[in-house]
Amino acid sequence: MPTIPDINATILKPLLHTAFIGRTLVSEFELASTNITANELAAANAPEGLVVIADHQSAGRGRNGRSWLSPHAQNLYFSILLRPSCPPAAVPQLSILTALSITKAIALPGIAVKWPNDVWLNGRKLCGILSAMSCMANQTEYAIIGIGINVNMREFPEDIPGTSLARETDREFSRAEVLSSVLNAIEEDYSLWKHNQTLAPFMERWASCSLLDGRSITAEHGRTTLQGTACGITPDGLLKLNCPDGVIRLIAAGDTHIIL
Ligand code: BTN
Numbered sequence: 001m002p003t004i005p006d007i008n009a010t011i012l013k014p015l016l017h018t019a020f021i022g023r024t025l026v027s028e029f030e031l032a033s034t035n036i037t038a039n040e041l042a043a044a045n046a047p048e049g050l051v052v053i054a055d056h057q058s059a060g061r062g063r064n065g066r067s068w069l070s071p072h073a074q075n076l077y078f079s080i081l082l083r084p085s086c087p088p089a090a091v092p093q094l095s096i097l098t099a100l101s102i103t104k105a106i107a108l109p110g111i112a113v114k115w116p117n118d119v120w121l122n123g124r125k126l127c128g129i130l131s132a133m134s135c136m137a138n139q140t141e142y143a144i145i146g147i148g149i150n151v152n153m154r155e156f157p158e159d160i161p162g163t164s165l166a167r168e169t170d171r172e173f174s175r176a177e178v179l180s181s182v183l184n185a186i187e188e189d190y191s192l193w194k195h196n197q198t199l200a201p202f203m204e205r206w207a208s209c210s211l212l213d214g215r216s217i218t219a220e221h222g223r224t225t226l227q228g229t230a231c232g233i234t235p236d237g238l239l240k241l242n243c244p245d246g247v248i249r250l251i252a253a254g255d256t257h258i259i260l
Helices: 009-015 034-043 092-106 165-169 175-196 200-208
Strands: 025-031 051-057 076-082 111-114 118-121 124-136 139-149 216-221 224-233 239-242 248-251 255-258
Touching (some): 009 025, 034 076, 034 124, 034 139, 076 175, 092 118, 092 124, 092 200, 139 175, 175 200, 224 248
Parallel strands (some): 025 051
Antiparallel strands (some): 051 076, 076 139, 111 118, 118 124, 124 139, 216 224, 216 255, 224 239, 239 248
């Protein structure tokens, strides 16, 4: 059984155009979850831009306590450490921004963002993002952006409406090339975002690739489920839901589902 990871600094660095994202790289054959390792390294003062990647995760985590399928070396499982100097309330914007950066990097027809931070391709989920943060008083110490992108996996369990780049295009992709394009796009967008810490400069891009806008959806958060028509997001990343009583409600977090 090989224990050397497929992606390493020698392969990745020539593909990067970044100043800091991916310049510190921890690449492992197997980790429980790249988010856990990135969090440990962040707490031990790792620099902004650290990327932790694993060929396989034995306990990959998804949103809302779900697990994340992480078969060996088929997809990308990685986490990025950011140290934005912003209030903790602004950090969820980073996941939304990351979803947008991924659509820019992948740039295939049929690519879309699904609020809050999924990337879908041709109506199925391609990528999930799970972020975490550490804060002190009202200041953010760091944020971990954990990203899973289905790259070359072709078979999905029936109960998972997932897809991959290979499944949609019928060709294999270089995981290192996909990773580097995504890291390049994230650094470009994050560098713009961190000047004013708002999604305002990205609103047009969001509208141009939003899966939910104009659709009838449900938004679930905890025990609350709201129904309405999605009508965009606010510059601070809240979902705007036009409810049957005519009121536009702002949703801060939750799972969304299209009503077919
Ligand atoms: C979701 O449920 O949509 C979020 C999935 C996030 C998966 C990624 S894979 C890399 C990082 N490590 C994890 O354990 N989860 C995230």
